Amino acid sequence: MPVRVLFALCLALLSTTIAEAAKPARPNIVFILADDMGYGDLRCYNDKSKVPTPNMDRLAKQGMRFTDVHTPSSVCTPTRYGVLTGRYAWRTRLKRGVLFGDSPALIDVKRMTLASLLKKAGYHTAGVGKWHLGLGAAVKTDYFKPLHPCPTDYGFDYYFGIPASLDFEPYVYIENDRAVAPPTMKIAASKQVRQGGKGFWRAGGIAPGFKHAEVLPTITEKAVGFIERHAKTRADKPFFLYFPLTAPHTPWLPTKPFRGKSGAGAYGDFVAQVDFTVGKVVETLDRLKLAENTLLVLTSDNGAHWTPGDIEKFGHRANRHLRGQKADAWDGGHRVPFIVRWPGVVKPGTESDQLLCLTDFFATAAEIVGEKLPAEAGEDSFGFLSLLKGESVRNRERPIRDAVVHHSAAGMFAIRKGNWKLILGRGSGGFSLPRKIKPKPGEAQGQLYDLSQDPSEQRNLYLKHPQVVKSLTALLDGYKKNGRSRPR
Secondary structure, eight states, rough: OOOHHHHHHHHHHHHHHHHHHHHHHOOOOEEEEEEOOTTSSSTTTTTTTTSSOOOHHHEEEEEHHEEEEOOOBBSSHHHHHHHHHHGEEEEEEESSSSTTTTTOOOOOTTTHHHHHHHHHHEEEEEEEEESSOOOSSSOOOOSSSSSOGGGGGGOSSSEEESSSOSSSSBOOOOEETTSOOOOEEEOBBBOGGGGSSSSBBOOOOOTTTOOGGGGGHHHHHHHHHHHHHHHHTTTTSSSEEEEOOOSSSSSOOOOGGGTSSSHHHHHHHHHHHHHHHHHHHHHHHTTTOOGEEEEEEEEEESSOOOHHHHHHHHOOOOTTTTOOOOOOOSSTTTTTEEEOOOOSSSOTTTEEEEOEETHHHHHHHHHTTTTTOOSSSOTTTTOOHHHTTTTSSSSOOOOSSSEEEEEETTOEEEEEETTEEEEEEOOOSSSSSSSSSOOTSOOSSSEEOOOOOOOTTOOOOTOHHHHHHHHHHHHHHHHHHOOOOSOO
């Protein structure tokens, strides 16, 4: 073979090798899920917020801020199920409300989860924080025994956290498949700060040495520790960190450095501590030089538990202009902040008004790692990798999904398509008054809003647009009947 031809072949081979090496590796993925943090708490969503959120605001400047992302439910357990499975939780036995601290596991161990999907793709997977998806197979969880099924049965290589919300007993830490210390002691109930108490929690079992106020700092330390250990011992593999926070859910227990930091009382101070926690994770990624190849998501599991009385007292709108609060069918219950930072892929300082649901991150993760979802996984998940790459960030250009289904704490359904939102019932269906209205003959049986003209859901158009009501009802019925909303 002539030398010139051989040289050309070698050069071509070398160029191909360099090009392959230049391709970005699969990103590390960090998913931070705040607990009860509202759409209007972050200053990057609400410039009149009474809470300083510099770290979360910085993430928005460094990545993409989404303005129309919703949780599948306005309370926590169903949302967490949706995040980890890409499926609406009302397709399970949980039709309304949330699980308790001693409820059995909700996720079928045969079901693909976000963690098992990424573990299959070669990721080192960990979860740190609030689980609230049930533990064990018995009717009532026994924290003196191994807890199977538990997070490590769903694809997590490691898990540390608490079983449920910090106001549900038993108050224990779990690590992998067991309690770090069983609940051998008892604690009395505590009243809400609104009622003059130190912070709300129910009476029940508690592990020796467990202190509610120390939980957020503890899980923050554990999350940072996981990232540091991975960087030292498993740098050859990408990692997935699911970091569901315990705050700013009740009890509102900001530690001393954050008391008085906001203009929204103990709740606002707790949000400021959440911001600090987010900052610690970001600082760790930066310090270990992992940030450039890490996709970081920041969101919340539902709207803020922030009442009209709180708004009047502090002048802070935790859910911004949205009607209602946590647990409600109105948008204040389920529209949440959603920020994605992914250097080199997501253009800094960008914004998207695409209608999305938290269930959609499941299919997006599959797109990122090149895995094809089986038909029986992620039934309500739509991938939005194209948005992260800057394609069709506006909903009017090319909608990612046809509609989003929500439900309130009481199981009142709502469906959103385009600008139209239909609620199958009257009232909030949650915490806000009136919770439920029984229509009189001739009155509207439900609620229909045009969010393009009425984003605060004040003008019920149910009787004026019967065809829209009929169309959206049929669409929701189809989603229920078919067992999925994502096409096969």
